[in-house]
Amino acid sequence: MAVAPLCLDEEGEISLKNARRLLRKTAYLNNKKIGVVFDIIGRVDKPYIVIKLFGNFRNQDSDSLLGKSINLTQ
Numbered sequence: 635m636a637v638a639p640l641c642l643d644e645e646g647e648i649s650l651k652n653a654r655r656l657l658r659k660t661a662y663l664n665n666k667k668i669g670v671v672f673d674i675i676g677r678v679d680k681p682y683i684v685i686k687l688f689g690n691f692r693n694q695d696s697d698s699l700l701g702k703s704i705n706l707t708q
Contacts, residue, residue, distance in 0.1 A: 635672065636696040638704050640681045648674075648681050659706040661685045663699065671706065
């Protein structure tokens with residue numbers, strides 16, 4: 635598992651409706667699938683996504699993802 639901060643909308647918050655839409659979305663790093671959004675944790679003004687990592691990424695140290703931009707499918 636990996637945890638990443640979530641970029642917020644213009645209002646600086648994430649609504650429950652929008653948060654639910656992110657669940658089970660595929661996460662990408664440099665156009666490679668790395669996992670799926672498993673959960674969203676934290677405060678509404680500072681949320682984090684929990685990513686359940688796939689295959690080879692599961693064996694890596696999740697610290698190797700620090701500072702990287704992770705994209706989600708729409």
